[in-house]
Amino acid sequence: MQCFAHFSLFCALKSRVMKKNIAIFASGSGSNAENIIRYFQKSGSAQVSLVLSNKSDAYVLERAHRLEVPCSVFPKEDWIAGDEILAVLQEARIDFIVLAGFLFRVPDLLLHAYPYKIINIHPALLPKYGGKGMYGDRVHQAVVAAGEKESGITIHYINEHYDEGDIIFQATCAVLPTDSPDDVAKKVHALEYEHFPLVIEKLLNEK
Numbered sequence: 001m002q003c004f005a006h007f008s009l010f011c012a013l014k015s016r017v018m019k020k021n022i023a024i025f026a027s028g029s030g031s032n033a034e035n036i037i038r039y040f041q042k043s044g045s046a047q048v049s050l051v052l053s054n055k056s057d058a059y060v061l062e063r064a065h066r067l068e069v070p071c072s073v074f075p076k077e078d079w080i081a082g083d084e085i086l087a088v089l090q091e092a093r094i095d096f097i098v099l100a101g102f103l104f105r106v107p108d109l110l111l112h113a114y115p116y117k118i119i120n121i122h123p124a125l126l127p128k129y130g131g132k133g134m135y136g137d138r139v140h141q142a143v144v145a146a147g148e149k150e151s152g153i154t155i156h157y158i159n160e161h162y163d164e165g166d167i168i169f170q171a172t173c174a175v176l177p178t179d180s181p182d183d184v185a186k187k188v189h190a191l192e193y194e195h196f197p198l199v200i201e202k203l204l205n206e207k
Helices: 002-018 031-043 060-066 076-081 083-091 108-113 137-145 181-206
Strands: 020-025 046-053 071-073 096-099 118-122 150-157 167-174
Touching: 020 031, 020 181, 031 046, 031 060, 031 181, 046 060, 046 083, 046 181, 060 071, 076 083, 083 108, 096 181, 118 181, 137 181, 150 181, 167 181
Parallel strands: 020 046, 020 096, 046 071, 096 118
Antiparallel strands: 118 150, 150 167
């Protein structure tokens, strides 16, 4: 029994050491960030170890604080240079970065430090309705105005250009003729909450 206890302790410690560390970048309310944090707190397959934002009044910081996840805010100049942010990520031993409603361009320094380890979720079916300035309600308004019959989510890797990285996953929802942008937003949010944590977990298991 004593040997078994030692073995169990060794396995538990090894699992804890090998657990992947996720950082979330977010600029706004942070509902997706909270959903991801809670998912990995329950699953235990990885952990959200850090939340970073470019806005000091972003509500995601309050969500992170409530869930006991360390968070920091960096000014615009740091997001342009990237070296201060990279130092914080390295200190926290971050393995993977998730953008969840992050509205600032990721510095080239981080792209080179984390190749194919930074992903974003976009509230439409790329390549439609993507690019600089296309985020949140703006996307849903454009979808409805164009008379689209479907919308959805796109999870993709990040590169030097807005919303042009390799697509990893897409899920769709119907857009009815009577739907308002708010109606579409609710459908898209449901897809985000359902799929985003699962896709993150799958990618981490593959790396």
